[in-house]
Amino acid sequence: MQPIRTSRLLSRATLPSQRQNVCAAPHQLKASTRTINTTQRPSLRLPLLPSNGTKTTTRAFGLPDLSSFLPNSNNNKSPHRVLTATRNLPYNPTLLYKVISSVESYSQFLPFLTASTVTARDPETGSPTQAFLTVGYGPLSETFTSRVICDVEKLTVEAKSGAKCGQEGQGAQASKSSSSSGLSGFFPGANEGLFEYLTTRWELVPISPAGTQGGPLTKVNLEVRFEFRSQMHATLMSAVEGQMAGVMIEAFEKRMREVEGKGQ
Structure with a gap:
């Protein structure tokens, strides 16, 4: 056992x-x-991207303010513009006055003036009293019936255009047909004409007479006053607006050199 x-x-x-x-x-x-289940189970975690130190910035994109093109926009403090330019020229004031009173020749040398036609003259002096003046820049233009005032004693020549000066513009129809380039479809008031009024005034001030040493010298003052009829026109003309008077008086000086060269 x-x-x-x-x-x-x-x-x-x-x-x-x-x-x-x-x-x-x-x-x-x-x-x-448990090991098998852990190995076979798909991971739901996304891998972290490596940081390269780059910062992401966000920029705000804004559309341009189209209200500045509208005719009733009040972006400008005053719709009235006054441009002036002065130049001392070595010419006799009598010769200078002869050129600035020849309104019919303005379109031959003044920029922004594409046509000038005298329609009435003073029967005693022969000076122009009324004229058709066409003002234009780029696709925009307007023809005015302008009242011309020539004062030989004060050596001044003034042209007044526009309804505010008592002279109606002739360019509304012209603007509709050839000048506005279809802008009225986008901007109200594009066919209403360029200016409410436009005046130019030339003034001659003798500095030294012809008999003095160094020859004659005359001060030429140019003043341009105007008001655009719509803000659209003010915006389109803003690039050249401030240069108008200076460019005009430079063109006048060039014209004087041409006239002197011809012995007129």
């Missing part, structure tokens, strides 16, 4: 080890399953 007891003892001795292995198997299986 002794061998049998030994066998039972051996069997009992090995039983805990077997139980341990049996208990360990589910634990290992669970760990293995």
